Amino acid sequence: MEKKLMVLDGNSIASRAFYALPLLTTDEGLYTNAVYGFTTMLLRMLDEEKPTHLLVAFDAGKVTFRTEEYKDYKGKRLKTPGELSAQFPLLKELLNAFNIKHYELNGYEADDIIGTISAQAEANGFTTLIVSGDKDMLQLVSDKTRVALTRKGISEVELYSPAEVEAKYGLTPAQIIDLKGLMGDASDNIPGIPGVGEKTALKLLHEFKTVENVLDHVSEIKGKKLQEKIAAHADDARMSKELATILRDAPIEVTLEETVYQPYNQEKVVSVLERFAFKSLLERLGLNSAEANGAPVQAQEEIDFVTITEENREAWADKLTSPMAVMVEVDAENYHGAPIHGISLADGTVRLYVPFDQAGWPALIKWMADPEQKKWVYDAKRSQVALAWKNIQLEGICFDVLLASYLSNPSETNHRLCDVAERYGMKLASDDAVYGKGAKRSIPEASILGPHIARKAETIYRLRDKMDAALKEEGLDELFYDLELPLATVLGDMETHGVRVDRQRLDEMGVELTEKLERLTKQIHELAGTEFNINSPKQLGEILFDKLQLPVIKKTKTGYSTSADVLEKLESAHEIVPLILEFRQLGKLQSTYIEGLKKEIREETGKIHTSFNQAVTATGRLSSTEPNLQNIPIRLEEGRKIREAFVPSEPGWFIMAADYSQIELRILAHISQDENLIDAFRRDMDIHTRTAMDVFGVDEDEVTSLMRRQAKAVNFGIVYGISDYGLSQNLNITRKKAAEFIERYFSVFQGVKRYMDNIIAEAKKNGYVTTMLKRRRYLPDINSRNFNLRSFAERTAMNTPIQGTAADIIKLAMVNMAQRIEEEKLASRMLLQVHDELIFEVPEHELETMGKLVSEVMENALPLDVPLKVDVNYGKSWYEAK
DNA sequence: TGTCTCACG
DNA sequence: ACGTACGTGAGACAA
Secondary structure, eight states, X not given: OOOEEEEEEHHHHHHHHHHHSOOOBOTTOOBOHHHHHHHHHHHHHHHHHOXXXXXEEXXXXXXXXXXXXXXXXXXXXXXXXXXXXXXXXXXXXXXXXXXXXXXXXXXXXXXXXXXXXXXXXXXXXXXXXXXXXXXXXXXXXXXXXXXXXXXXXXXXXXXXXXXXXXXXXXXXXXXXXXXXXXXXXXXXXXXXXXXOOHHHHHHHHHHHOSHHHHHHTGGXXXXXXXXXXXXXXXXXXXXXXXXXXXXXXXXXXXXXXXXXXXXXXXXXXXXXXXXXXXXXXXXXXXXXXXXXXXXHHHHSOOXXXXXXXXXXXXXXXXXXXXXXXXXXXXXXXXXTXXXXXXXXXXXXXXXXXXXXXXXXXXXXXXXXXXXXXXXXXXXXXXHHHHHHHTTOOOOOEXXXXXXXXXXXXXXXXXXXXXXXXXXXXXXXXXXXXXXXXXXXXXXXXXXXXXXXXXXXXXXXXXXXXXXXXXXXXXXXXXXXXXXXXXXXXXXXXXXXXXXEEOHHHHHHHHHHHHHHHHHHHHHHHHHHTSOOOTTOXXXXXXXXXXXXOOOOOOEETTEEOOOHXXXXXXXXXXXXXXXXXXXXXXXXXXXXXXXXXXXXXXXXXSEEXXXXXSSOOSSSOOEEESSOTTOOOOSSHHHHGGGGGEEOSSTTOEEEEEEEESHHHHHHHHHHTOHHHHHHHHTTOOHHHHHXXXXXXXXXXXXXXXXXXXXXXXHHHHHHOOOHHHHHHHXXXXXXXXXXXXXXXXXXXXXXXXXXXXXXXXXXXXXXXXXXXXXXXXXXXXXXXXXHHXXXXXXXXXXXXXXXXXXHHHHHHHHHHHHHHHHTTOOOEEEEEOSSEEEEEEOGGGHHHHHHHHHHHHHTSSOOSSOOEEEEEEESSTTTOO
């Protein structure tokens, strides 16, 4: 059998885990986050790699041969925090329980143990995988030895063979040492050459291969300053290289035979995991006998219910009461026109299951359509729309478990009924368990299906009071009852009505695009000198950067980046590049919008029926799927033409589009109370021009188009939670320049600055931020010691109240609009929402009324200290409504 | 299934 | 020094 050694860098992974995870403690007061993170990583790698031999290497003590040589080695490193160092004994205890060999050697680092054992492994025909968070390890990569580096804390690893090292750095593994020699390593206090960072070091190595060779050819290096620096620090470079070199022949006493990975004693492992309170790991290893092995399906309580038949239904008619939980079991993910298995009902005493062939039960039809009969459901819109396709009306919904769960934590992606139930201490079999997953999905026999659906209604019934209390507790009840719940009905009506799409128009555009794409394909293949798949980033990268030798601007995990911003920088480098950009643009139109949309036109109605998802985004926005009608092209004219195919569903009608102007910046003005920003909007100025005037200190007529463009980018940045790096990327300017813009912005808009500081402080204190309608988003990483996680949370804290309040406002406008259309008995219909705009179809004689009504309702949805402004346009298609 | 790319606000 | 703009969904490719 093939021998496979896995070596883990104990110190590196444990400290990565420590900084990536919150500081977990057990009841006894043990800190365990590093141990926990290390263990999950270990188990994952064991699972994926299935090694035959296994070793964990640790550093030993402060004094190593490297400190002897260079007293400042690791000199500036912050002391290991006590909360971390206390975890190493625990980690070793856990490794012992798992029967995993660990080793440390006085005077040497874990690196050297790893370097030595892997050298021995290579000599003995092993393949080796080294797991670490330290890039230095890449120098050990070879045909037989791979390195897995942790990414994003410890949640991912990136595997390196020689090819990946080459792809990422353009270096051989051995040259990694030279890289360190030149650039140094601040965390280990290895000096390198001052002023030489990764970019310069790579450039030098691509040309001269080694540190020694660089030093021998100083005079040939471009840049006088650089030459001087290198000459002055030649010894530093030599020493740095030496320090960075991992030993392959340390005097270790551990042998390969000792690292054989053997089965462990379950009792010992259980006792250690229990002491550390690693419940999820116990479960993962199947070690907490009862829960992990017993199927949850059996754990749920049996309930009594009656299945409605032709014969017994008369007797149950008067049991349909108010309130009652209703579960409409729809067969498919996409509920438009989908089959329905059945409907179950529960009111605490009565429990009914109505197979769908009994759905024509007159008492039920009447009860469902009666708005006075209160219904509690899971996913109101799904129930309403699926029934509407069967011409069954559902009214009177006054609780929705899905929406309640979403509001209680909009960052949660899983709101399945079974999981919500579990969070509230109840058991319910998952749909996956009952129906099967993927290819195995099937409808179970009636003796399983009926009880499952009946249990769902029962679960909804039991959840309602608890969830209602939870909503009130968090101040989310108004948002829920007055906004989200009524909105579900409005959205359901919009989806059911659908949008008329002119298939012929799409066909015509498709034919034109096909011709253009064929021409472009030929030209591109000719210029490349070979035929290849232009849609494959891999093949395209090879053509551009290997064959045609264009300069590499950016790389991805898997190879060269060929994204539009990279290609735009290469546009003048080769005539093939603009053709590829055009191919990409037209290809996207063809596949996603022409072909994609045509597939979504329903036979039954000749319309497209999207689904608005009301419970996915973390900010409170809607999203749209199958198809997504919130990303129909508009920015480029060729794409915008797609909108010509979106037409009214009645002859002679019009499409009307009403969009909020700068709603997010207006909200920012209101919540920050920035005087300058408020003034700008009260004067109804062009906000980007005004920003340019203030930031660049010029008069209105001196604002150039460049200045306005840059000011616009700054405004976007402000809304997103500004960072100098992000702005520099967007504007293609240096980070320093971007930082200057931001500083100048904040000196003029001091109220905005104050808001940004305050909202972050608030988030740190409360653990969440809120919108104007009290919608809440939790930010668990806001106090993280991991810079990346924390920064992300801070930007989110700045952005969410703005984006979320905009979502609140347009949702209010939608509910109000639907009500006004009904009250005023208008024929017009709301069709779509695209975050800051609403699309309607309107008969000619209602154009004037609707134009006024829409702007009135939208502008007054929520009064702010600045006016909200709405632009209304209409035309014979969505394209013309501009 | 994950990755890349790109469409929108 | 770290490595990023905020929020989405879909199609194509390559395992």
